[in-house]
Every structure is written in structure tokens, then in C-alpha cells.
Amino acid sequence: MQSIHKQIAENLKAIRKLRGYSYDQLANVTGVSKGMLSQIEKGETSPTVNTLWKIANGLQVSFSSLVEEKAPSVSVVRLQEKVALTEGDDLYRVFPYFPYDSAKRFEIYYMELMPHCIHTSDGHYGNVEEYILVCDGEATLTINGTSYTLLKGDSMKFQANQLHTYGNNTNEITSCYLLIYYP
Known part of the structure; x- marks a missing residue:
């Protein structure tokens, strides 16, 4: 500094x-x-x-x-240096990678769904959009009663102002990146 x-x-x-x-x-x-x-x-x-x-x-x-000190032009985030936020007996783990920045209006997380995890999220305030990209495994997202299955390499975006559920119905860990955008 x-x-x-x-x-x-x-x-x-x-x-x-x-x-x-x-x-x-x-x-x-x-x-x-x-x-x-x-x-x-x-x-x-x-x-x-x-x-x-x-x-x-x-x-x-x-x-x-x-x-203000300018943010570095390169920022490396290492998973092993992050602390997970957990829920449901640690079946749902989310690691904050890039926190919300009002100039950019988004935040990015790395998410792990342990086998047979079901995590329900209440709708977020406003016109918030979520983007999910599956790295490994299989994620099932349920939005307003409709389920979508995403496999490794699949991605999805949706309006997050409604009840939505992340699920892993397999015996393997599912990992995803989650970007939340605040228009």
C-alpha cells in the first residue's frame, strides 16, 4: 500500500x-x-x-x-483461501469470489452442492438476475414450480425475484459458478 x-x-x-x-x-x-x-x-x-x-x-x-487506491488490474482468487458460507448441515456451500461492486453491479460466487442437497432461496428484491454455470456434476434448478436440469458445461439465467431452488439429486458433488446481476 x-x-x-x-x-x-x-x-x-x-x-x-x-x-x-x-x-x-x-x-x-x-x-x-x-x-x-x-x-x-x-x-x-x-x-x-x-x-x-x-x-x-x-x-x-x-x-x-x-x-482511493486503484484496484489491481489483476486479481487472483484461490478457492483454498476462501471461507465458505454454509447452510443445511454444510450440504450447500457458497464461496464469495468477487463481492458486489456498485460500479459493476454484480457479484460472483463459487457454489458447491453436496450429494442430495436442496437449497431454497427466497426471491431477491428488484429485477435481480442470476446466472449459473455448472462446472462439475448435475444441478437441478426449480423456479416457480418448473425444474431445469443442468449438466457439466451447461448454464442458465433467470429472474431471481421469485422463489428458486438449487438441487443435487446425485451421489457426487456438483460445483457451479454463480453470478448475481443487479440491473
């Missing part, structure tokens, strides 16, 4: 370059001197909160966009 003034420097420079602003133009829209902006962008000084607000308001960006 880098220091906050280095993070601010990188973020400000990226926003300025994206907008195609010179230091003069940036100074005009923010009310912060071009000398101060240059020092901030080079990481030579740590700006006050008031200065950061002037910059954010002038650029019409959120305050946090100047101070």
Missing part, C-alpha cells in the same frame, strides 16, 4: 491526462495554483482536505476518486 499523497498524485495525474488539461486549465477550473497542482501531482506535497475538495469540485469528480 502506498502513501496517501502518492495515491493522490497518481489519481490527479490520471484524471488530468484523461481530460487533456494543462496545468493552466486545471488551475482555472479548480482555483488551485498550477504550482500547487504540479507539486501534488509529483507527490512532493500532501494537499489539505480543503484543497482536495476544490480539485474534486472543479473536476466534477468525487472526493474519493482522488484518494
